[in-house]
Amino acid sequence: xxxxxxxxxxxxxxxxxxxxxxxxxxxxxxxxxxxxxxxxxxxxxxxxxxxxxxxxxxxxxxxxxxxxxxxxxxxxxxxxxxxxxxxxxxxxxxxxxxxxxxxxxxxxxxxxxxxxxxxxxxxxxxxxxxxxxxxxxxxxxxxxxxxxxxxxxxxxxxxxxxxxxxxxxxxxxxxxxxxxxxxxxxxxxxxxxxxxxxxxxxxxxxxxxxxxxxxxxxxxxxxxxxxxxxxxxxxxxxxxxxxxxxxxxxxxxxxxxxxxxxxxxxxxxxxxxxxxxxxxxxxxxxxxxxxxxxxxxxxxxxxxxxxxxxxxxxxxxxxxxxxxxxxxxxxxxxxxxxxxxx
Amino acid sequence: xxxxxxxxxxxxxxxxxxxxxxxxxxxxxxxxxxxxxxxxxxxxxxxxxxxxxxxxxxxxxxxxxxxxxxxxxxxxxxxxxxxxxxxxxxxxxxxxxxxxxxxxxxxxxxxxxxxxxxxxxxxxxxxxxxxxxxxxxxxxxxxxxxxxxxxxxxxxxxxxxxxxxxxxxxxxxxxxxxxxxxxxxxxxxxxxxxxxxxxxxxxxxxxxxxxxxxxxxxxxxxxxxxxxxxxxxxxxxxxxxxxxxxxxxxxxxxxxxxxxxxxxxxxxxxxxxxxxxxxxxxxxxxxxxxxxxxxxxxxxxxxxxxxxxxxxxxxxxxxxxxxxxxxxxxxxxxxxxxxxxx
Numbered sequence: 127x128x129x130x131x132x133x134x135x136x137x138x139x140x141x142x143x144x145x146x147x148x149x150x151x152x153x154x155x156x157x158x159x160x161x162x163x164x165x166x167x168x169x170x171x172x173x174x175x176x177x178x179x180x181x182x183x184x185x186x187x188x189x190x191x192x193x194x195x196x197x198x199x200x201x202x203x204x205x206x207x208x209x210x211x212x213x214x215x216x217x218x219x220x221x222x223x224x225x226x227x228x229x230x231x232x233x234x235x236x237x238x239x240x241x242x243x244x245x246x247x248x249x250x251x252x253x254x255x256x257x258x259x260x261x262x263x264x265x266x267x268x269x270x271x272x273x274x275x276x277x278x279x280x281x282x283x284x285x286x287x288x289x290x291x292x293x294x295x296x297x298x299x300x301x302x303x304x305x306x307x308x309x310x311x312x313x314x315x316x317x318x319x320x321x322x323x324x325x326x327x328x329x330x331x332x333x334x335x336x337x338x339x340x341x342x343x344x345x346x347x348x349x350x351x352x353x354x355x356x357x358x359x360x361x362x363x364x365x366x367x368x369x370x371x372x373x374x375x376x377x378x379x380x381x382x383x384x385x386x387x388x389x390x391x392x393x394x395x396x397x398x399x400x401x402x403x404x405x406x407x408x409x410x411x412x413x414x415x416x417x418x419x420x421x422x423x424x425x426x427x428x429x430x431x432x433x434x435x436x437x438x439x440x441x442x443x444x445x446x447x448x449x450x451x452x453x454x455x456x457x458x459x460x461x462x463x464x465x466x467x468x
Numbered sequence: 469x470x471x472x473x474x475x476x477x478x479x480x481x482x483x484x485x486x487x488x489x490x491x492x493x494x495x496x497x498x499x500x501x502x503x504x505x506x507x508x509x510x511x512x513x514x515x516x517x518x519x520x521x522x523x524x525x526x527x528x529x530x531x532x533x534x535x536x537x538x539x540x541x542x543x544x545x546x547x548x549x550x551x552x553x554x555x556x557x558x559x560x561x562x563x564x565x566x567x568x569x570x571x572x573x574x575x576x577x578x579x580x581x582x583x584x585x586x587x588x589x590x591x592x593x594x595x596x597x598x599x600x601x602x603x604x605x606x607x608x609x610x611x612x613x614x615x616x617x618x619x620x621x622x623x624x625x626x627x628x629x630x631x632x633x634x635x636x637x638x639x640x641x642x643x644x645x646x647x648x649x650x651x652x653x654x655x656x657x658x659x660x661x662x663x664x665x666x667x668x669x670x671x672x673x674x675x676x677x678x679x680x681x682x683x684x685x686x687x688x689x690x691x692x693x694x695x696x697x698x699x700x701x702x703x704x705x706x707x708x709x710x711x712x713x714x715x716x717x718x719x720x721x722x723x724x725x726x727x728x729x730x731x732x733x734x735x736x737x738x739x740x741x742x743x744x745x746x747x748x749x750x751x752x753x754x755x756x757x758x759x760x761x762x763x764x765x766x767x768x769x770x771x772x773x774x775x776x777x778x779x780x781x782x783x784x785x786x787x788x789x790x791x792x793x794x795x796x797x798x799x800x801x802x803x804x805x806x807x808x809x810x
Contacts, residue, residue, distance in 0.1 A: 375791050379734035386732030392721035449717050 135243040136411035137359045139291040139331070139423050142202075143249035143348065145257055146276045146285035147235040148267040154277040155213070155230050163214040163230055170229045173263045174218045174256065181221030188214050196432030202240070207231050225256050232277045233285075235260065242420070244355060246288050246348045254344075273340065283340030288351040291320060292358060295330040295408045296365035303332075306358055314338040315354050329400030329426075334358065366412065381409025385417075388455050393448040399429045399455065417462050428454055477585040478753035479701045481633040481673070481765055484544075485591035485690065487599055488618045488627035489577040490609040496619040497555065497572050505556040505572055512571045515605045516560045516598065523563030530556050538774030544582070549573050567598055574619045575627075577602070584762070586697060588630050588690045596686075615682065625682030630693040633662060634700060637672040637750045638707035645674075648700055656680040657696050671742035671768075676700065708754065723751025727759075730797050735790040741771045741797065759804050770796055 148154060149169070152162050167186075174182040187195050187208060195209035204217050208231040215230030228236040237260075239252035267275040273283035281287070297303050307317045320331040334355050336347050370377045384405035388394075394402075407422050409415040427433055434450050435442050442450060490496060491511070494504050509528075516524040529537050529550060537551035546559050550573040557572030570578040579602075581594035609617040615625035623629070639645050649659045662673040676697050678689050712719045726747035730736075736744075749764050751757040769775055776792050777784050784792060 375735050375787070379794070382732040382734055383729060386728030386730075387725060388728075389732075390724040390728030392724055393717050445717070452721070 133244045134356075134359055135419055137293055137362055138244040138355065139293055139426075140240055140242050141244055141246045141249050141290045142238055142240040142288070143246060143253045144287040144289075145235075145237040145253050146233040146281045146287075147237065147257065147260070147274060148276065149234050150265045150267045152234065155232060155234060156277060158213065158230075160214060166234050167214050167216055167229050169264060170227075170235055170260060171216065171218050173260045174227060177259050180225060180256075182218045182225075182227075183221075184216050184218050186214075186216040188212060188216075193432060193436055197430075197436040200430035200432045201427040204228055205231060205236070208236075225252060227256060233281070242423070244290060244352060244359075246290065246352050250286075250288070250344055250348050280337070281339050284342070284344050284347060286339055286344050286347055287335055288348045289333050289335035290351065290355045292332045292334060292355065292362075293330055293404065293407055293411070294332055294358070294362050295404050296369055297358075297362050298330040299369075300365055302361070302365065306361070310334060310354055310358075313350065313354055315351060317358075328397060329404040331400075331404070331426075366408070370412065378409075378414070380405050381412075381415060384409070385415060385459070389459050391452045391456065393445070394429075394452040394455060395448055396429065396431065396451065399451055403429070403455075417459075421458065421462055425455060425458055428458070475586045476698075476701055477761055479635055479704055480586040480697065481635055481768075482582055482584050483586055483588045483591050483632045484580055484582040484630070485588060485595045486581075486629040486631075487577075487579040487595050488575040488623045488629075489579065489599065489602070489616060490618065491576050492607045492609045494576065497574060497576060498619060500555065500572075502556060508576050509556050509558055509571050511606060512569075512577055512602060513558065513560050515602045516569060519601050522567060522598075524560045524567070524569075525563075526558050526560050528556075528558040530554060530558070535774060535778055539772075539778040542772035542774045543769040546570055547573060547578070550578075567594060569598060575623070584765070586632060586694060586701075588632065588694050592628075592630070592686060592690050622679070623681050626684070626686050626689060628681055628686050628689055629677055630690045631675050631677035632693065632697045634674050634676060634697065634704075635672055635746065635749055635753070636674055636700070636704050637746050638711055639700075639704050640672040641711075642707055644703065644707065648703070652676060652696055652700075655692065655696055657693060659700075670739060671746040673742075673746070673768075708750070712754065720751075720756070722747050723754075723757060727751070727757060727801070731801050733794045733798070735787070736771075736794040736797060737790055738771065738773065738793070741793055745771070745797075759801075763800065763804055767797060767800055770800070 149166060152158060152166055155163065158166065171184045174180070175184060187204070188211070195204070198204045198217070199206050199209050203219060203223070203226045205228065208215060208217065208228045213230060218227040218229065219225070224239060224241055226238045228238070237253050237256050239249040239256065241249055269275055274285040276282050276285055294303065297306060310317045314337050316335050316337050318333050319328070320333050334351060336351050339347070384402040388402050388406060403422065403425060406415065407419070410417050410419055410422060429451050431447060434447055434454065437454070438450055491508060494500060494508055497505065500508065513526045516522070517526060529546070530553070537546070540546045540559070541548050541551050545561060545565070545568045547570065550557060550559065550570045555572055560569040560571065561567070566581060566583055568580040568582070570580070579595050579598050581591040581598070583591055611617055616627040618624050618627055636645065639648060652659045656679050658677050658679050660675050661670070662675050676693060678693050681689070726744040730744050730748060745764065745767060748757065749761070752759050752761055752764060771793050773789060776789055776796065779796070780792055
């Protein structure tokens with residue numbers, strides 16, 4: 127995906143637009159038999175693989191490679207639902223990872239476009255482009271009054287889910303997330319903690335997304351998610367500035383110690399690594415620690431259990447995983463840390 | 469003091485020999501009036517200041533500069549007792565800091581010689597040399613049967629206290645210090661925690677010293693303290709090797725994280741700094757972290773409250789002191805850390 131990079135990468139890690147589609151002449155995946163699922167996989171991947179320009183490759187996910195599937199989930203390239211089933215299914219990934227088209231999830235087709243920063247408009251354009259590639263060869267289940275038909279009524283209409291991943295350490299620390307979740311809910315948006323249970327986010331990472339897919343245009347949905355996200359970002363920004371001004375040493379100590387621990391630790395639990403990366407990202411995004419944000423954000427999927435196990439190419443005991451996690455983080459930061467300015 | 473550097477610096481930070489002496493023709497300091505104290509100060513410092521070769525300078529400690537006195541105590545150059553009183557008193561310090569002669573403490577004269585590592589023999593030679601400088605001009609209180617007379621009977625005879633500062637993190641962590649303290653006691657030696665209350669050592673630092681000054685020659689005392697110290701060192705060494713072999717990741721994580729925190733923290737309490745320096749010194753002394761031990765050992769007095777306040781040249785609130793401590797440690801390590809090998 128060719129994006130201009132997206133905005134507000136200091137707080138918005140990434141954006142994503144997902145379109146749900148179904149073929150007109152096949153039952154929904156939940157009611158397909160294996161032959162139909164195989165047919166859907168072949169027919170829906172063909173236009174993408176033929177496309178050429180995006181360099182799509184198809185990964186089948188019904189071949190029992192649970193580990194690779196888990197790693198794809200942790201990298202947010204596929205959903206846990208797609209990873210979990212036994213029917214013929216797969217994902218077509220573009221060469222640069224910006225497009226991920228899941229085939230045989232809850233709907234026949236889940237087209238996802240993603241990019242760094244608050245780049246929802248670009249993501250929508252990219253998802254629509256992939257959608258167009260397929261629609262030239264296939265006919266979707268569509269109703270003039272309802273719009274695109276989907277397996278679950280919550281996706282009916284546009285079939286669109288626009289979401290942004292936000293890093294909100296100051297809002298989390300100040301206890302302000304409850305108000306944010308409530309206010310977003312009133313606007314028809316959901317705010318959920320990522321890499322954690324419920325709204326309690328590990329690493330202060332949250333996903334903001336629309337709940338309503340019907341009665342609004344794609345552009346209106348994207349615009350609403352962007353607007354609310356910008357409001358949340360402004361609130362986070364104000365709290366960050368306040369904290370830094372009122373407790374400068376506490377702030378500095380926190381963000382720099384996180385770097386020290388990540389640079390030097392020989393074992394890191396997943397939870398501690400998330401906490402430390404969050405603190406470090408805070409310092410980096412404030413311009414106080416000179417490290418590239420992009421590299422930090424690649425560490426995030428890299429420290430997840432499945433990705434670590436996949437890299438090790440063998441089963442890891444918990445202690446070995448904590449060691450591998452520390453090694454991976456330390457080696458990645460080792461080269462970067464020398465570029466810092468203070 | 470010109471020493472050859474001393475042995476076992478990995479575990480023995482420093483050694484010290486102290487000789488207690490009193491002038492024959494003056495009452496003990498506790499019974500002197502101000503004129504007599506002034507006379508003792510003048511008469512006992514003169515041979516040292518005349519000596520030339522050692523470059524002695526005399527610091528008076530009855531001039532109300534409490535801060536400087538406190539810093540000298542923290543650097544182990546004078547005793548808290550010398551720092552605390554109002555009578556005329558002072559300390560003569562040799563240019564290289566290897567000799568510290570306190571005048572007007574509990575005894576008229578406390579000659580201290582110190583150096584890095586287990587260098588008690590050199591210390592004894594140096595203390596005896598300074599002792600000789602003074603005895604050429606003055607006559608000590610001496611009894612043929614009892615030896616040198618001292619204010620407190622525990623110093624009677626040789627007036628000698630030989631002590632070694634040891635870093636014993638593995639013995640501390642394994643709970644083995646109780647046995648060490650008991651066994652040393654049976655040999656007439658005391659083992660005390662340093663920079664802490666009672667035997668609970670902050671930073672796993674301990675002082676081993678003789679309790680008996682009577683009935684043994686100076687050389688016998690020094691030899692006994694050296695022998696017991698070498699036994700304690702061997703025990704510490706065995707426990708370190710065991711810990712590293714049985715829990716290599718835990719060991720590595722501990723010593724490297726200490727470096728990370730010391731390199732990066734923006735505030736450090738005295739207690740945390742001692743704990744971290746202890747862990748770091750462990751890794752350095754095992755050869756796993758390539759930093760010069762000497763520099764680490766200069767950090768130890770540098771992080772004490774009085775020394776920090778003296779450096780700041782103004783009163784520091786506790787939060788400011790924690791900030792100054794972190795800054796001092798970070799700046800000292802900053803230059804060194806680039807020399808590490810792994």
